[in-house]
Amino acid sequence: MARSSKRRGPLRHPAATEIDLLDVLHALSDPTRITIVRTLLADPERACGTFPVEVAPSTLSHHFKVLREAGVIHQREEANRRLTTLRQAELENRFPGVLTSIVDAYVAQQG
Amino acid sequence: MARSSKRRGPLRHPAATEIDLLDVLHALSDPTRITIVRTLLADPERACGTFPVEVAPSTLSHHFKVLREAGVIHQREEANRRLTTLRQAELENRFPGVLTSIVDAYVAQQG
Numbered sequence: 001m002a003r004s005s006k007r008r009g010p011l012r013h014p015a016a017t018e019i020d021l022l023d024v025l026h027a028l029s030d031p032t033r034i035t036i037v038r039t040l041l042a043d044p045e046r047a048c049g050t051f052p053v054e055v056a057p058s059t060l061s062h063h064f065k066v067l068r069e070a071g072v073i074h075q076r077e078e079a080n081r082r083l084t085t086l087r088q089a090e091l092e093n094r095f096p097g098v099l100t101s102i103v104d105a106y107v108a109q110q111g
Numbered sequence: 112m113a114r115s116s117k118r119r120g121p122l123r124h125p126a127a128t129e130i131d132l133l134d135v136l137h138a139l140s141d142p143t144r145i146t147i148v149r150t151l152l153a154d155p156e157r158a159c160g161t162f163p164v165e166v167a168p169s170t171l172s173h174h175f176k177v178l179r180e181a182g183v184i185h186q187r188e189e190a191n192r193r194l195t196t197l198r199q200a201e202l203e204n205r206f207p208g209v210l211t212s213i214v215d216a217y218v219a220q221q222g
Contacts, residue, residue, distance in 0.1 A: 020220070021213070021216050021217050021220050022139075022140045022141065022142060022145065022217075023140075025136045025137075025139050025140035025213065026136075026137070026140035028133075028136050029133045029134075029136035029137035029140060030133065031133060034133065094216075094220075095212070095213075095216035095219075095220075096212065096215075096216070097208055097212035097215075097216075098212045098213055098216050101206070101207065101208035101209045101212050102132070102136065102206075102209055104207075104208075105132050105205075105206035105207070105208075105209050106132050106133075108206075109131070109132050109205075109206075
């Protein structure tokens, strides 16, 4: 078995109805993770290495895992890439106005 | 010096312009803390022991400290009570729609 497939294992995504608001807030409360979300709002699907964040690959993997397990992002493997999308419609349906008001406020704060 | 005044020290509150959105999100990402905020939205000023949460007093003090240092609540001493208010107007001014959309979503989620 290749090391990469051993290490990665299947990607877990909660169902939309299982997404917990407090997990989402925790996931968004970190500068790297909210930057990932902000980037995805402007650009719907990106490969993992293409986000404007400066952290080590293992740290970035951890941040993607927190976002994925909170239900904020969806990730899928395609060839040798892992592609990430925001679960924006599901989040908006479940928690109206939360994601957009938070990202708007973050953009305003950061200038 | 009385033990209580030694232990408590002065209460620190960030200025409105110093409130950081990510600290606010972290502060709200806990069930006890968001219950405190939800209670204050309905009832503007309460004494510390009157919130509908079931945690030990030392744990509750920690949760108030996290909320206070994030800029979510204001606390003042009056006689033998510590009175807590929500910094709702300042938060709404700085992060429009964030607090209310989060609390509305939490109320809807909890039913």
